Structure formats: structure tokens, C-alpha cells
Amino acid sequence: xxxxxxxxxxxxxxxWIVSIIVFLLIHLIPGNPAQVILGQDATPTAIAALTAQxxxxxxxxxxxxxxxxxxxxxxxxxxxxxxxxxxxxxxxRLPVTVELAVCTILVALLIxxxxxxxxxxxxxxxxxxxxxxxxxxxxxxxxxxxxILFLLLFTVRVHWFPSSGYVPIWQNxxxxxxxxxxxxxxxxxxxxxxxxxxxxxxxxxxxxxxxxRTARAKGMSGYGVIIHHALKNALIPVITTGGxxxxxxxxxxxxxxxxxxxxxxxxxxxxxxxxxxxxxxxGTALIAAVAVVLxxxxxxxxxxxxxxxxxLGGRSA
Amino acid sequence: xxxxEITHSELHSETRLLRKNRWRHLRKNVSLWTGAILVAMVxxxxxxxxxxxxxxxxxxxxxxILQAPNATHWFGTDELGRDVLTRVFFGARTSMEVxxxxxxxxxxxxxxxxxxxxxxxxxxxxxxxxxxxxAIQAFPFLILSLVLAAMLGPGIRNATFAIAVGYIPVxxxxxxxxxxxxxxxxxxxxxxxxxxxxxxxxxxxxxxxITTPLIIQATLAVASGxxxxxxxxxxxxGAQPPTPSWGSMLHTAQGYLTEAPWLAIVPGIAIAVAxxxxxxxxxxxxxxxxxxxxxS
Numbered sequence: 001x002x003x004x005x006x007x008x009x010x011x012x013x014x015x016w017i018v019s020i021i022v023f024l025l026i027h028l029i030p031g032n033p034a035q036v037i038l039g040q041d042a043t044p045t046a047i048a049a050l051t052a053q054x055x056x057x058x059x060x061x062x063x064x065x066x067x068x069x070x071x072x073x074x075x076x077x078x079x080x081x082x083x084x085x086x087x088x089x090x091x092x093r094l095p096v097t098v099e100l101a102v103c104t105i106l107v108a109l110l111i112x113x114x115x116x117x118x119x120x121x122x123x124x125x126x127x128x129x130x131x132x133x134x135x136x137x138x139x140x141x142x143x144x145x146x147x148i149l150f151l152l153l154f155t156v157r158v159h160w161f162p163s164s165g166y167v168p169i170w171q172n173x174x175x176x177x178x179x180x181x182x183x184x185x186x187x188x189x190x191x192x193x194x195x196x197x198x199x200x201x202x203x204x205x206x207x208x209x210x211x212x213r214t215a216r217a218k219g220m221s222g223y224g225v226i227i228h229h230a231l232k233n234a235l236i237p238v239i240t241t242g243g244x245x246x247x248x249x250x251x252x253x254x255x256x257x258x259x260x261x262x263x264x265x266x267x268x269x270x271x272x273x274x275x276x277x278x279x280x281x282x283g284t285a286l287i288a289a290v291a292v293v294l295x296x297x298x299x300x301x302x303x304x305x306x307x308x309x310x311x312l313g314g315r316s317a
Numbered sequence: 318x319x320x321x322e323i324t325h326s327e328l329h330s331e332t333r334l335l336r337k338n339r340w341r342h343l344r345k346n347v348s349l350w351t352g353a354i355l356v357a358m359v360x361x362x363x364x365x366x367x368x369x370x371x372x373x374x375x376x377x378x379x380x381x382i383l384q385a386p387n388a389t390h391w392f393g394t395d396e397l398g399r400d401v402l403t404r405v406f407f408g409a410r411t412s413m414e415v416x417x418x419x420x421x422x423x424x425x426x427x428x429x430x431x432x433x434x435x436x437x438x439x440x441x442x443x444x445x446x447x448x449x450x451x452a453i454q455a456f457p458f459l460i461l462s463l464v465l466a467a468m469l470g471p472g473i474r475n476a477t478f479a480i481a482v483g484y485i486p487v488x489x490x491x492x493x494x495x496x497x498x499x500x501x502x503x504x505x506x507x508x509x510x511x512x513x514x515x516x517x518x519x520x521x522x523x524x525x526x527i528t529t530p531l532i533i534q535a536t537l538a539v540a541s542g543x544x545x546x547x548x549x550x551x552x553x554x555g556a557q558p559p560t561p562s563w564g565s566m567l568h569t570a571q572g573y574l575t576e577a578p579w580l581a582i583v584p585g586i587a588i589a590v591a592x593x594x595x596x597x598x599x600x601x602x603x604x605x606x607x608x609x610x611x612x613s
Contacts (some may be wrong), residue, residue: 013448014448017449018455021452028465030470136600139592140592140593142544142588142592144545144548144551145589146569152581156575202573235319237320247454251459251460254463258551269460270552273463273554274553281468284460289456290455
């Protein structure tokens with residue numbers, strides 16, 4: 001329990017610094033942000049009005065406190081483009097990204113588990129070498145290139161999947177799935193490669209342990225040992241590192257959503273970057289970082305529940 | 318107690334055996350060699366691009382628009398009649414400039430911060446440096462680079478800086494972690510007892526002993542820098558036209574998938590080969606320099 005409390009407490013200053021970074025983003029814009037947002041032809045009156053609207057005429061600490069006060073009340077501000085609430089924009093887009101992330105993780109698990117187990121069982125054999133080679137290539141090939149190749153093969157050449165056009169799952173589940181398959185596989189291949197390498201490594205570590213030797217000596221089959229004994233123990237490091245992969249996955253989805261024209265969180269970020277809608281950019285960046293901090297927190301807490309050694313280590317440190 | 322004496326020739330043969338062993342491992346290290354060859358290839362192409370092709374990467378040629386691969390243009394031409402292979406060669410320059418540049422910037426900042434933070438520890442280390450590191454790492458790498466590049470404005474220089482910011486915490490963490498390990502060792506205490514100054518201990522004793530993980534980390538960072546640069550350029554925030562970049566070439570290719578599918582092939586292969594090279598080199602160095610990794 002003490003570990004969990006301490007872990008939650010360390011997340012607070014991190015979230016606070018995240019808020020400072022996000023707040024300062026708008027001040028990275030060279031020159032007057034209001035001028036940049038409105039463009040070269042803006043009148044001085046319009047610039048002054050926007051400067052006042054954004055609160056940029058006040059001292060920096062005051063601006064920060066006011067902004068943080070709003071954020072803490074759950075208000076991420078209004079879009080500079082059409083005055084719509086940033087919260088609303090994000091909530092509209094988030095389900096698409098969550099669905100895509102879940103599909104991607106499913107694809108990754110479906111590829112990584114069989115390959116990782118087979119590679120560990122047949123360590124050093126051609127199957128292992130092939131699996132490792134595929135994983136090495138899978139990590140190197142950028143998901144957005146795979147996405148473009150998929151578009152080329154499956155939508156331009158054979159018309160199996162639509163090139164764009166997202167349908168919400170509650171409107172038409174089949175069409176929704178069709179629009180998710182290619183992006184999920186394109187992003188999932190890389191995640192699968194990382195997971196597979198990790199699972200293989202963790203399994204090999206466990207397979208060298210005494211209790212496995214005992215299970216084998218008692219006549220258990222190779223797969224039986226893996227499924228009943230090794231996998232359970234190898235899963236702990238895999239789940240932790242898998243949880244940490246979420247941050248990378250969120251970043252990767254930005255490009256995937258853009259390529260497949262999916263109206264998700266990532267494409268909202270890209271669109272707001274190009275329309276100079278900086279409040280939306282700030283809002284999305286903040287939500288992404290907070291999501292990562294919370295996922296890491298949950299993973300760490302779960303890890304400490306599953307593996308009591310973590311708590312002991314934490315206490316002695 | 319019987320005294321063990323090691324003769325000069327025994328010591329000599331022991332050293333020779335160690336060296337032989339090291340060389341044997343080095344020869345067997347397929348990752349290292351394949352990685353080194355691929356990386357050398359990409360760097361040579363980046364440096365000697367103008368001498369490797371008769372075409373210009375930016376000169377428009379309206380009489381050769383969207384030509385399929387042929388004897389003159391081996392991988393075809395793009396929508397402005399430029400040779401695809403030539404642009405891929407010059408794209409290697411952009412890619413290496415940004416990825417290596419961003420790693421160098423983050424090393425220049427990350428090493429001193431990590432060294433000082435790990436050496437002196439205390440409140441500043443625990444509650445400022447490490448929490449800032451955590452906060453920066455909370456942002457998904459690509460989202461951070463994207464947002465920074467967007468705020469600073471598009472272009473190679475800003476993209477390099479935007480990517481570098483994402484790496485700084487990685488290097489601070491690596492250096493700090495290694496410094497903490499080294500500080501526990503006896504030679505540091507001996508140096509202290511002999512009255513060595515802090516900066517001397519840091520630079521002459523600690524730093525030389527932490528370079529191995531840094532080199533490995535830096536090599537792997539270049540690999541993800543290549544993907545980050547390509548991603549930013551794909552989105553239009555990296556290299557600006559007409560500067561060739563693998564990412565922006567893929568962006569253009571997506572608009573011509575029906576008429577000119579060849580545009581999507583070579584830039585992607587280039588990214589994959591470059592990333593594979595640096596990843597393999599990093600893995601190979603790790604296997605070579607860290608004997609614990611040899612087992613698997």
C-alpha cells in the first residue's frame with residue numbers, strides 16, 4: 001500500500017510539470033502568437049483583441065494560474081478556429097483512437113504470442129531465426145509506409161477495403177471493422193515485433209530456471225511447461241513493457257489516422273497544427289501526456305500487486 | 318598461506334586468450350557487421366549523393382513527368398519529372414542530418430545534466446531534474462516532436478531541435494543511472510580519498526566508464542530519429558519543398574497511388590534499410606560490449 005501511495009504521489013509533480021510544458025508551448029511561437037495565428041494581413045485591432053482573448057497581455061505567471069485553474073475545472077478552452085469547446089472536440093475524436101488502439105493491440109498480441117512462444121521453444125532453430133529476423137525487420141519498417149503499401153495493395157489494386165471514410169461502430173459494425181483492419185494491422189506489426197522479442201527473451205529467462213527443469217524432469221511436455229509454468233512468469237515483464245509501449249503507440253496512431261483519414265485524436269492534432277488552432281493543440285498534447293502518465297501509473301500499481309518483490313524493493317530503496 | 322605468483326608470460330597468454338575470445342565474438346556478431354555495412358552504405362550515399370547520380374534532385378523536368386521505371390530513370394520519376402532514385406539519395410542527407418543532428422544536440426545537453434544530477438543527487442536531482450525528465454517522457458515522442466515543430470515552424474533546423482527535445486530525457490536517464498552505479502564503486506572512493514576534485518572525478522573517472530551504454534543508446538536513437546524525421550516530413554513539418562526527404566516523398570506518393578505506384582516503394586525501402594542498419598548496429602554493439610547479452 002505504501003508503494004502505491006508513493007507512486008501516486010510522484011505522479012503529481014510530473015503532471016504539474018506536464019501542465020507547465022503544455023502552457024509554455026504557445027510561447028514557443030516566434031514573435032507574437034496572435035499575429036502568427038491571424039496571419040500577415042491581420043489588423044492591429046484584431047491582433048489586440050486575440051491577444052486579450054488568449055490572455056497574452058498579462059504577466060506569464062498570471063496567465064499560467066488562470067489557464068491551470070480552467071484546466072483543473074476540466075475546461076481545455078475554446079478552439080481558435082470556430083469557438084467550439086476543445087473538450088467536446090477531443091471527446092468526439094477519442095472513441096475512434098481508443099478503438100484503433102484496442103484493435104492494434106489485439107493484432108499485436110495475435111501475432112506476438114504464437115511467434116514468441118514458438119521462437120522460445122525452438123530456440124536457435126530455423127523457426128526461431130525466422131521469427132527473430134521478421135521481428136527485426138518489423139521494427140525497422142515504419143508503420144506509415146506499411147499503411148501506404150496497404151492502401152496501394154488492398155484499396156487501389158484489389159479494392160478489398162475502403163481507402164477512407166470512417167463509419168462509427170454503432171451505425172454499421174461491419175463497415176466500421178473494415179475501416180479499422182488496415183490501420184490496425186499497419187500499426188500492429190511493429191508493436192507485435194517489439195512484444196514478440198520481449199516475450200521470447202522473458203520466456204528464455206524463465207526456461208533456464210530450476211522449477212522449469214523440475215517440471216520437465218517430471219515428464220511434462222515442452223508446450224505444457226510453457227503454457228502452465230513459463231508463460232505465467234514471463235508475462236510480468238511483458239505486461240509492464242507493453243504498458244510502456246502505449247506512449248509510442250499513441251504517437252504512431254497520429255500518422256496512421258492521417259494516412260487512413262480516420263477522424264481520431266491524432267488527426268485532430270494534425271489538423272489543429274495546420275489550422276494554427278493552438279488551444280486545441282495544447283488540449284490534445286495535455287490529454288495525450290496525462291493519458292500516458294495515468295497508464296504508466298496503473299501499470300506500475302498492477303505490477304506491484306502481481307509481483308510483491310517490487311514493493312519490497314521500493315521499501316528498501 | 319601459499320602465495321600465488323603470476324609470471325609475466327602467464328599474464329601475457331591470459332591477455333592473448335581474452336583478446337582472441339573478443340575477436341571470436343566480434344567475428345560471429347552478425348548484427349554488428351550487417352548493421353555496420355548498412356549504416357556505412359547510407360552514410361556514403363548521403364555524403365557522395367551528387368557524384369552517384371547524373372540528375373538533379375530539385376530541377377523540374379516537365380518532359381519526364383511520372384515516368385515508370387525505365388533504363389534512364391531506374392525507379393521512375395515523380396510528379397515534377399525528377400528522378401526518384403536521385404531524390405532518395407539526397408533524402409539520405411536530410412535524414413542523416415536531422416537524425417544524427419538531433420542525437421548530438423540531446424547528447425550535448427543530456428550528458429552534463431545526467432552527470433551532474435547523478436553525481437550530486439539531492440533535492441534538485443530527485444524533485445527537479447528527474448521529474449522534468451518524467452514529464453517530457455510523458456508526451457508520446459512523436460506528439461512532442463510534432464507539437465514542438467508546429468510551434469517553432471516547419472523546416473529542417475526546427476525539426477532537428479524538436480526531435481532532440483524528446484531524446485534529452487533518454488540520455489539524462491542513461492547517464493544518471495550509470496553514474497549512480499559507478500559512484501558505488503571503490504575506485505571513486507579511492508579517488509576521493511586521494512583528494513581529487515569533483516569535476517576531475519566526473520570527467521576523468523566516471524565519464525570514461527559510462528560511454529558504452531551511451532554509444533549503444535545513441536545508435537538506437539539515430540534509428541528512431543530517422544523515423545521521426547520521415548514522419549514530420551510526411552506531415553509537412555520537416556524538410557520543405559524542394560528539399561528531398563523520404564517522408565515528404567511518401568506523402569507525395571500517397572496522392573499518386575493509382576497513376577504512379579513506384580513512387581511509394583523506394584523511399585520506404587530507404588527508411589527501412591537505414592533504420593534496420595542503425596538498430597542492428599546498436600544491437601550488435603550491445604552484444605559485443607555487454608557480455609551478458611551474448612547468451613540470447
